[in-house]
Amino acid sequence: xxxxxxxxxxxxxxxxxxxxxxxxxxxxxxxxxxxxxxxxxxxxxxxxxxxxxxxxxxxxxxxxxxxxxxxxxxxxxxxxxxxxxxxxxxxxxxxxxxxxxxxxxxxxxxxxxxxxxxxxxxxxxxxxxxxxxxxxxxxxxxxxxxxxxxxxxxxxxxxxxxxxxxxxxxxxxxxxxxxxxxxxxxxxxxxxxxxxxxxxxxxxxxxxxxxxxxxxxxxxxxxxxxxxxxxxxxxxxxxxxxxxxxxxxxxxxxxxxxxxxxxxxxxxx
Numbered sequence: 001x002x003x004x005x006x007x008x009x010x011x012x013x014x015x016x017x018x019x020x021x022x023x024x025x026x027x028x029x030x031x032x033x034x035x036x037x038x039x040x041x042x043x044x045x046x047x048x049x050x051x052x053x054x055x056x057x058x059x060x061x062x063x064x065x066x067x068x069x070x071x072x073x074x075x076x077x078x079x080x081x082x083x084x085x086x087x088x089x090x091x092x093x094x095x096x097x098x099x100x101x102x103x104x105x106x107x108x109x110x111x112x113x114x115x116x117x118x119x120x121x122x123x124x125x126x127x128x129x130x131x132x133x134x135x136x137x138x139x140x141x142x143x144x145x146x147x148x149x150x151x152x153x154x155x156x157x158x159x160x161x162x163x164x165x166x167x168x169x170x171x172x173x174x175x176x177x178x179x180x181x182x183x184x185x186x187x188x189x190x191x192x193x194x195x196x197x198x199x200x201x202x203x204x205x206x207x208x209x210x211x212x213x214x215x216x217x218x219x220x221x222x223x224x225x226x227x228x229x230x231x232x233x234x235x236x237x238x239x240x241x242x243x244x245x246x247x248x249x250x251x252x253x254x255x256x257x258x259x260x261x262x263x264x265x266x267x268x269x
Contacts (some may be wrong), residue, residue: 004227009080011073013063013120016043019138019183020221023087028054029255032138035076035083037061037068037092055080063090063116064108073123084133085226086124088117088160091138096197097267098151104199106152113156118163129174134226137164137180141239144182145246145253149267152195161232168231175232177229181222184236185212 008026014020015036024047027034033055039043044058049190057079061068076083092112094105115161121135128135142150143157168178193201218235225233234240261269 003030003032004221005085007033008084009033009035009076009082010085010087011076011114011120011124012085012087012089013072014038015058016040016047017029019215019222020048020087020089020219022215022220023089024056025051026219026223027218028056032085033057033080035059035079036070037063037072050225062267063120064111066115066119066159069116069119070123073120077127082127082131083124084128084131085136086121086128086134086137087136087222087226088120089138092193092195094152094195095149095267096195097149100197101152102197102199105195105197106155108195108199109152109156110159113153114159114163117160121167125259128176129171132175134177134229135164135167135171136178136222136226137161138222139180139182139232140146141184141234141236141242143180144234144243145257147257148261179225179247180232181225182232182234182239183221184239185216194237229244 005027010032012020012027012034013036015024016038020036023041024034024036028051035057036047037059039060039062041060044060048056048058057076058206059072059075062071063069073083090112092109094109098106117137137160140153140157142154142183146154157252164178195201204250213235221233221235234243242253245256261267
């Protein structure tokens, strides 16, 4: 039985680390032709070396830059003839209270998490419409419930989900599927390079990585959701609880989220 992804062209942003890297390997194993991008040339080189005979196209690109997004998408279409699935995975986090943060933090996070996805999607849209393909956004529980110490991150994920929901409705007549996925905490580099109050990637992870979902498990959930054309998925039980409480018991959600992130009035996570 052939895979849903057999011979499909899948573009994945941020494929040199974490969920993105796991997605690249999983999609290649399912027979897809995969294109990915990242800012670090060495990481992309090692990724390409790991799959020397596979249909993998890698591009050095900073998706916060519109021209880099254009180059990534156009080079993918030139290499493989089109795009069937676009997975907007690249993202950046932050950890700082708003009162301590510079405006540069908001700008950087929005540029990557929202505008990067918007740019790549816009440049790939004509090809995806022609192929009646799929557009995916890797979101977060922070796209449903604002999280303290992550105001910019929450804003970017709320924006991404609203944008994708509007696009989903626009694409109904084109038979293009649009969806978003919200992993829980995943063992990845995103927290270790989260922006601090000055907008510098110096924050250390304060989370217990041992209790988190692996990138491979998250990638499998994303691929299953694409195969089954899910509208959206929230992967973790805690995430589902948070979404439910925030919708029906918002005051209680405020208290529980505050308790989780603060101790003695100080941000701890």
